[in-house]
Amino acid sequence: MSSALPRNLLALLLLTLALQISDGQFDGWCIADEQTPDDELQKALDWACGKGGADCSQIQVNKPCYLPNTIRDHASYAFNNYYQKFKSKGATCYFNSAAIVTDLDPSHNSCKFEHIP
Numbered sequence: 001m002s003s004a005l006p007r008n009l010l011a012l013l014l015l016t017l018a019l020q021i022s023d024g025q026f027d028g029w030c031i032a033d034e035q036t037p038d039d040e041l042q043k044a045l046d047w048a049c050g051k052g053g054a055d056c057s058q059i060q061v062n063k064p065c066y067l068p069n070t071i072r073d074h075a076s077y078a079f080n081n082y083y084q085k086f087k088s089k090g091a092t093c094y095f096n097s098a099a100i101v102t103d104l105d106p107s108h109n110s111c112k113f114e115h116i117p
Contacts, residue, residue, distance in 0.1 A: 028103040029113050030083035030093035031076040038071045044095040045075040054082035058111070065111035075099075076106055077113065084114045 032041055049056035058065040058081075059074045079099045083091060093101045107113045 027117060028101050029106050029115060030080045030099050031102055031106050032072045032079060033098055033100045034072070036098040040096070040098050041071045041075040044098040045071065045078050048075070048078040048082045048095065052078075052082045054078045054085065056081070064109075067109075067111075077111070080106070080113050084116045087116070 032044075036044075048054040056074075056078050057063060059077050060066060065073075065077045075095075075098070079093065079095055083093045083099075083101075085091075087093075093099045105113060105115070
């Protein structure tokens with residue numbers, strides 16, 4: 001009977017992970033990786049807001065997500081917008097290793113980061 005306990009714990013752990021995973025990734029918000037240099041973030045941000053099709057209108061001057069006015073914050077918003085918009089079609093939160101998925105809501109003040117389960 002004692003050998004059943006580790007198996008049950010393993011099964012519970014796997015079930016917990018399976019509930020958090022969607023399309024091979026943890027389901028949450030896509031944000032800029034703090035380890036990524038600004039020049040790499042800028043390239044990924046330009047792609048996300050251009051060819052990627054993210055809606056970057058909320059990170060423009062006088063919009064809710066403009067402040068703080070940093071590449072990292074703007075990239076996080078754009079990465080997440082792209083990810084939420086296209087993850088059901090197979091999009092990932094990768095951006096050439098410039099982004100990560102977090103389960104902590106990055107929304108702040110009037111800036112709301114979309115989340116689609």
